[in-house]
Amino acid sequence: MSAPADAATVAGARRDAVGRRTAQLLVGLVLYAASITLLLRAHLGAMPWDVLSQGLTRVTGWTFGTVTVVVSLVVLACWVPLRQRPGPGTVANVLVIGVLVDPFLALAALLPDPLPLAARVLLLVLGIALNGLATALYVGARLGPGPRDGLMTGLVARTGAPVRLVRGGIEVVVVAAGWALGGTVGLGTLAYALAIGPLVHVLLPRLTVPARR
Known part of the structure; x- marks a missing residue:
């Protein structure tokens, strides 16, 4: 009787682990969409990839959420030439963030406009902190990287270049393209670029789900 009981215990533990990882992934993606909204509403400069999405939104007339999905x-x-493989978290990243951003932006539009500078700075700080937490949650779930993360790791693997150099190069390109199309670049963009790495570095080890033995 011990063998079936042990097997049932292992199966139950696996289900619990999958459930925890899935819940952590979804919470992280919801918070990520919220962090995008806070940073955009602050009007102090968007995150690098969102600068590009802003610019494309102005050019195409599509909603921000639609552009986010298309860019993803x-x-x-x-990823195809880089031989990267998506996971369930990769697909969820595209769908959850893309679907939630527009409703969140509609809610943020209910705030007074213009907001006082102090309120905008507060939104910026909260947005950056929330984004760091959200990133650590969804990456720590270990269910597959987001599209942009996978692009970075794929280029690192194929070129052998340092992560910092590859990530910095990608972000410079997307910010420049987004700014040329009318996206918002400002102190918030710089603050995000400087703060997000250290934030994720601190939070990720604490929020990564341990690998099953």
Whole structure:
């Protein structure tokens, strides 16, 4: 009787682990969409990839959420020559963030406009902190990287270049392209670039789900 009981215990533990990872992934993605909204509403400069999405929104007339999904799909297409494999978290990243951003932005539009500078700075700080937490949650779930993260790791693997150099190069390109299209670049963009790495570095080890033995 001990063998079936042990097998049932192992199966139950696996289900619990999958459930925890899935819940952590979804919470992280919801918070990520919220962090995008806070940073955009602050009007002090968007995150690098969101500068590009802002610019494309102005050019195409599409909603920010639609552009976010389209950009994610284009980035995923770039995974093919890099031999990157998406996971369930990769697909969830595209869908959850893309679906939630527009409703969150609609809620943020209910705030007074213009907001006092102090309120905008507060939104910026909260947005950056929330983004760091959200990133650590969804990456720590270990269910697959987001499209942009996978592009970075794929380029690192294929070129052998340092992560910092590859990430910095990608962000410079997308910010420049987004700014040329009308996206918002400001102190918030710089603050995010400087703060997000240290934030994720501190939070990720604490929020990564241990690998099952």
